[in-house]
Amino acid sequence: MSARTLPTPVPLSARTPEDELIARAAAGEGAAFEVLMRRHNRLLYRTARSILKDDVEAEDAVQDGYLRAWRALPGFRTESKLSTWLVRIVANEALARLRRTGAAVVPLEVAMTSDEPDTRAALTEARERGPEPTLARAQVRALLESRIDLLPEMYRSVFMLRAVEEMSVEEVAQVLDMPEATVRTRFFRARALLREGLAGEIDHALGEVFAFDGARCDRIVAKVLAQGRAEGLCDDARDAS
Numbered sequence: 182m183s184a185r186t187l188p189t190p191v192p193l194s195a196r197t198p199e200d201e202l203i204a205r206a207a208a209g210e211g212a213a214f215e216v217l218m219r220r221h222n223r224l225l226y227r228t229a230r231s232i233l234k235d236d237v238e239a240e241d242a243v244q245d246g247y248l249r250a251w252r253a254l255p256g257f258r259t260e261s262k263l264s265t266w267l268v269r270i271v272a273n274e275a276l277a278r279l280r281r282t283g284a285a286v287v288p289l290e291v292a293m294t295s296d297e298p299d300t301r302a303a304l305t306e307a308r309e310r311g312p313e314p315t316l317a318r319a320q321v322r323a324l325l326e327s328r329i330d331l332l333p334e335m336y337r338s339v340f341m342l343r344a345v346e347e348m349s350v351e352e353v354a355q356v357l358d359m360p361e362a363t364v365r366t367r368f369f370r371a372r373a374l375l376r377e378g379l380a381g382e383i384d385h386a387l388g389e390v391f392a393f394d395g396a397r398c399d400r401i402v403a404k405v406l407a408q409g410r411a412e413g414l415c416d417d418a419r420d421a422s
Contacts, residue, residue: 195220222398247271
């Protein structure tokens, strides 16, 4: 491979502008491409994971997607958004892997009316499929119980009797000695408070969904850089150190 003229080796950081990183990575500077990978790793991993539903396959799809992107980087138009371009590449790679396994993508409206046993089973609750569903239900139950305990007393009793015990409005009114209109009002308010509390829990947990820890990030970066050097995508001596 003929020698390339690399940009002046100005130190890189997480704050280095993206267009500069793109130019330096396209010119063969592996360190610049590493910064780009670390910026987009979580987004691309979650994209691949959402399609493949497998951690290892998702990692491989991201690695192959990065290599495709690195090879094509000299032709990337900087007026486009890099993250969108990368997501498209990785999504296509993940979908190609899915097709190679023979997996069929069934439209939801077709699945809902399908008589196929496997399709119907996938849409219904799997109560006897092992410990994972049982553990998941236990965790959801514990979360609900904790949020119910946080309800004010005036709402908690109504909710427990009406929702959990499935008593009628009339029965709850008799038990708690209050007007039926009050039962309805407190029940609706209790449900609203629970929704707000659970929404907050979900919003907080969403940031941790399919967590992209340091080890996985480092592993993907190392493999892509090694393959990039093997293919001659970077020839900076610093990248081999």
